[in-house]
Amino acid sequence: FRSLLHTAALGGGAATWFLRAVVSAPPEGNIPWAMLFLVKSRDPLSRVAFVQLVSHAVASVADALGSAGEDGGDALLRLVDTPLQELLDEGLLAAAPAAEVAARAVAALVSFMLNVLLPEVSRVHRSDEFFLLVAQLAAVPAVRWCLVELDTVARLSCFVLGLRAPDFLRQAFPQLLPSREMMHAGVDPNVVYEAVAALLGAPQTRRATLIEDQLDNDRVPLTAEARAAFEAIFRENCAGTAMDARELMAYLERVQSKVTSTVVRSILQRYDTTRDGRLTLDGFLVMYSDRCHTAPKEAWRHLTLHGFGKDLRRGAPGEAAGAAS
Secondary structure, three states, X not given: OHHHHXXXXXXXXXXXXXXXXXXXXXXXXXXXXXXXXXXXXXXXXXXXXHHHHHHHHHHHOHHHHOOOHHHOHHXXXXXXXXXXXXXXXHHHHHOOOHHHHHHHHHHHHHHHHHHHHHHHHHHHOOOHHHHHHHHHHOOOHHHHHHHHHOOHHHHHHHHHHHHHOOHHHHHHOHHHOOOHHHOOOOOOHHHHHHHHHHHOOOOOOOOOOOEOOOOOOOOOOEOHHHHHHHHHHHHHOOOOOOEOHHHHHHHHHHHOOOOOXXXXXXXXHHOOEOOOOOEOXXXXXHHHHHHHHHOHHHHHHHHHHOOEOOOOOEOXXXXXXXHHO
């Protein structure tokens, strides 16, 4: 998926094929790509790349959907009520015009997201990327109108409130209620709030990319914007040109919990240091390159704590939106 995104290969008929493929039942023993990448995958880069690719595919067929209301969203809404197997039926699609094929593919995606993926996300309470996808799809007017008409705002409200949701939401969407022990698991509520805001038409700032998309490199470098942000954080948290163990401990205690001297020693042993054992700027940047690759949610939290918005600028619109959430 990252290769396809890297080459921008999706468009037109290929986009329609891809949208059908991500929700189709694969050969026995496998699960649909949408379930695999949005719920099951443990690779954060692959999950984000998948969201970008699906969003790109929907945007590339947006003209076939028309505008919001009766010109597009209403027609899409009627298609979503069609059984998924019928939407994906190759025999029916073979005789249909290209615009209808594209609309059926998007309707299949919407149906799969709300009826299959969201209940599964609620069950495991994991997958920020599902809500990121909702927010990005809301940029297409017909899709946003359709999602709103399908009570997606109420569904997401039920998800984020969980067992605290009002009775009418709990009765309407019992499949979205997590078990009590999952209530405080893995989903960042801010991404749910951002998805709701996008569905309601609030202006959105797309989150900046933190690392370069280099498929042939084991250690992926930071983008220029991310490097500048983390360099500013480094300089604000050390008195000289490098961080000693005390400064590193103080910094880590500000951005995360449960910091031990063992964690500090591990960082100083793993990343570049001066001769007297202080963490250099290069070491700090490589540490965050690794963190952006393996734990992007944590890296974004550290950036937010230092006042950086979603576009990696301080005092940016994305920062204000996040604070409001």
